[in-house]
Amino acid sequence: MVTDGGTVDGEVLQYVDRTGSRERAARQIRLVDMARRLPQLVRRSLALAWRTDRWAALGLLVCQAASGAMQALGLLAVSGTLTALLTGGDLYGRLLGAWPSVVLLAAAAGVRAALGIVVAWLSSRLGPQMSREAELRLLQAVTEVELSAYDAPGFTHRKEAADRGAETAQDLVGEGQDLIASVASLAAGAGVLTALHPALLPLLTLASLPQAVAQVGAARVRYLARLRAGGDYRLLSILRWHVCDRYAADQVRAGTMADFLLGRYRQITERINRADRRAADTGARMSAVGAVCGGLASAAVWAAVVWLLATGRMSVGHAGTAVFALQTAGTALRGLVTGGARIMRTGLYMDDWSEFLAEAGGFRMSRGTVVPAAPREIRVQDLVFRYEEAARDALRGVSFTLRRGEVVALVGYNGSGKTTLARLLSGLYLPTTGAVTWDGVPTGDLDPHAMWSQVALVPQDYARWPLTARENITLGRSTEGGDADIHDACARSGADEVLTELRSGLDTVLARDWLGGQELSGGQWQRIALTRAFHRPAGLLVLDEPTSALDPLGEHRIFAGLREIAATRAVVLITHRLTNVAVADRILVLDKGQVVQHGTFPELVAQPGMFRDLWTYQHTREVHRAAENGEDGKDGDSGGIQEIGENGGNGPVTATVTVATDVLPSPAPADAEAAAHRPVITGTAALLVNKQGQYLLHLRDAHKEICNPGTWSLPGGAPEPGETPHQAVTRELREEAELVVPDLVPFALLRCSGPDGTVHGHVQVFLGHWNGDAAALPLTEGVLLHWFDAGMLPRLTMCDWAAEAVRRHQDERCGAAEGARG
Structure with a gap:
């Protein structure tokens, strides 16, 4: 039972990862794991980019490599500029000596800026294409699995997680480019620092470790929060569909469900918000600790630079260059850690995508190659x-x-x-x-x-x-x-x-x-x-x-x-x-x-x-309808006479109608108890309707036993020994009207009774449609057949069961028309 509290028999209503494997994998992510997985993630990103647009992928790699080279060249130009400016001599001579390095620095900066524009252009082209390529591979994998895969536990849920991975594929472009740019900048800065003094690079690396650990931990926390809330996000999506979709709009209103559904939506949203707040708080604490530790470590690095300068182990020009190199390498290292954490998180989503493709491969149809013809x-x-x-x-x-x-x-x-x-x-x-x-x-x-x-x-x-x-x-x-x-x-x-x-x-x-x-x-x-x-x-x-x-x-x-x-x-x-x-x-x-x-x-x-x-079971419902007016078919003082409808202004059509429970033939002799209660079919009739909605009526003669002579009725007659009802009505149509109607189907079994309630027998009525020309209907000698509109039935009314058959068909047609208008 679902309560307003959002539980089912005490359990929280939510989707879950039944295996827990994804959460266990996310919990094991550490800095070492990141360092080990980053090359794999970059390769996956490049492979998908290469498959999507190889020229764009190649252009990005070339531009990033060239940008890194320009950055290293710029640092060397900075070193040359500072050395020229800080040496002895007159000012004019120092400026003249620094001029080539300044030109080189400006050229490197200009080229880097141009390369950045090209990188942004190529990334904006490649990213969306990568997502669409990932989606296409996902869709192709889904269409190739056996239908039974959808019955496997968790298959649909994992497919939705893979959808999220396909969506984030475009993020790999930007994150991968940021990571490559950070690596290039780090390489440039590291090369300069190593040339200035070998101790500076290890010190900078150690100083960046606290923030690296904090960034990876915060990324893990955010991913786990998203992972655990995945079922709730799916529930929100389903609720949004039911609240907003036009096919459910009438039920939302008629069932007064708006407040209930919105209350459930708020409840699930609050659950997600609580989880997001916990994740944000935890991530912020980790980042704060990392920043404090990283700040202390950075102070130690700068103290080392001052010590090298004070002890004469580094010149003033080289010290100035070291400042720029440390800033460049530090920024690159922090970018490497931040970008690595981001791409790790995206990689977890992409793992959902790639793992689902592998799982779908296990369900892939592996059948024969025989090409069949239409089966005999x-x-x-x-x-x-x-x-x-x-x-x-x-x-x-x-x-x-x-x-x-x-x-x-x-x-x-x-x-x-x-x-x-x-x-x-x-x-x-x-x-x-x-x-x-x-x-x-x-x-x-x-x-x-x-x-x-x-x-x-x-x-x-x-x-x-x-x-x-x-x-x-x-x-x-x-x-x-x-x-x-x-x-x-x-x-x-x-x-x-x-x-x-x-x-x-x-x-x-x-x-x-x-x-x-x-x-x-x-x-x-x-x-x-x-x-x-x-x-x-x-x-x-x-x-x-x-x-x-x-x-x-x-x-x-x-x-x-x-x-x-x-x-x-x-x-x-x-x-x-x-x-x-x-x-x-x-x-x-x-x-x-x-x-x-x-x-x-x-x-x-x-x-x-x-x-x-x-x-x-299907036909006893008719008994219940008749029983509303009494078991004996009587209603008040009417003596069992019910008003059926108007007949063209000639007064109401009246008949005593009691509905039988079914159209079953007589049971086997062994079923003696049931046989005593089975209806005995004494007549058959065909309710024929033409394209104009008219009914075919037959003026009964004195030789017919299933209806009063001299009255209009439906064509048909009494079964002969050994005939089924269907055979009997088919024969009667052929003999009375020279008609062959192949589509006759059972319509109703009706009980004939007089004003005193005495049952005279049961008539099996079959329904059929005549699609020919009504005016050309063949008539045999001595037989009067005519098509009548439902509202123009003859005054010499049909037998009680025949009138009921027409009334029922009219009711069904009216109900169908109402349904069509609805």
Whole structure:
């Protein structure tokens, strides 16, 4: 439980480095380690710079070397100038003798200034390029790892740390240049000091040690503080996204979460601030101690210079030169330590980058080279799959075969392994044990990119790319048919209606935040995701909850055309809407990673088991709605008569409607207790809708038994012995209206009852769409069929169940329209 105090069951809510290896490495950084690692860090910086822009890197090295030489030359010129000025003789002669050294000093200073400008120019060019190069290498490494790498503990967290390293790569240019400049200056000063007196350089080095130790310690403290706060920074980033992002804005407001989220943000910010203050205080104390010790040591150095001058071991001119050389070398040495500490800290971030690249290399796909064609058969044999560090197998002992032209549906509770199995079939995961083969070749032996070119995937969480509509559909993979193929795929998915609303058609950018961009609704985005899959010339089509955001008409359109799409592909369908799996050739029911049932839709709904339980759960909600008006279907004094709707001004359509719990056929004789409560299907009917939204009604004659003669009803009739409901309604449509409607799907099972509540039977209603010309509908002799608008139903009202079927469909369409407007 998360409390306002930011804890979960007493634990602080934060991300942590689970291994602790990075903190242990940072704690071990000392001055000796810095001295040992600096050459390695400089080499890494130069290698990355060389790979990014070798001419800029070479120019920086040459300029820094030349700048160091100019500084040494300037110190020599200072020595010559002082010697000439401090020697005996008249003033004019001394000035004349110092003139060449002054010219040399000015020339050296001018050249150094010019070189500094060139260095700054090259650094400003090279630094950003190095960061982008580091980012590209990181992105390339991420795209080459197995998908299972994302399931490894800490992989994502280490990837984010590597992002920070890639960002700091450009700092290596400036810090590396400062370090090289300090080394050059130190070399120049050290050379002059050594020439003046051998004891001066060791003394200066010893005097710089206290500040060096302090600088390295302060850098270590700051890095550790940043490292420990890394999880908190990630939490702040996530909270910022939820507070500011437009997709969460409605929930922030409707859930009155602003104060809660801002309070959590302040809480985490204060935690970071406390850590930063501690680090700053510690670093300041270290720097103060180092400065005091360094000041005392520097005083000793200057005392040594005075002693050398007083004892005659050094001339006055050389003493003046020593002053300049000591200042130059001291500044360079302090710069070397400061720059070394900075580059060490940056190096720690770059270690995160390089270590992640090495880790990603361990996850890099290492598969076969067989290039597959569109699979004719995908076979799963004794499949076992377990996620890394998981306590149990996600899939266990799964075996089945999927062939081209088949639709296999995966059904089960949440977490039963359906999506995992689909990823294994697609080769996104490889089995722990067992095998998944494409035409006899294990997926691990196939070239992964060639294999995935034969996979069209519609995942639950589909990507909403900030690209044009065309690029969102083709994903950079054009076909010979060009835009014609795109429009054909749009027609199959219903995205053709989306294109008509786009400002520039296929050239519209699907991101409102971009110039000229346009945003889509959730259902429209799902149609685009379906269009991607239908457009892709792949042999395996995986649909994972493909219609979760679609309205009933859009959903029907997808499943009505699925058989045609499946003719040239193997199709895997995952859905919790069990009515939709009636289109499948076979259904696999999974529970806790195992296949517990398999068979066709009629077989599974007829036998006790998980599938029938799931079906019942989905349809008992209708019972609850009817039960609100009483178990016996009566409501107050109405005698069980409910008002359904208006019928063109001819008075209300009334009917006694009680909803059955499911559309299951009669159970097996062995299930005697359940059989006593199963509905008996005495009739079937087809709820046909045309493109204008009209319904097809049939004037019943005296020979039909499922509805009162002389009333308008839905076409259909009573099943004959041995017929399934679907076979019965198909036959009745063919006999009554010479209609063949291939896309009929179960819609509702409705109970027929009279005003006294007596149940006369149950009618199975199937839903279908007629896309032909309504005016050219063939009519057989003696049969009167006509299309009616929902608001213009005949006065001789349909049977009670038929009126309820139309009302339900109208409710669904209204709900879909409201959802689209939302």
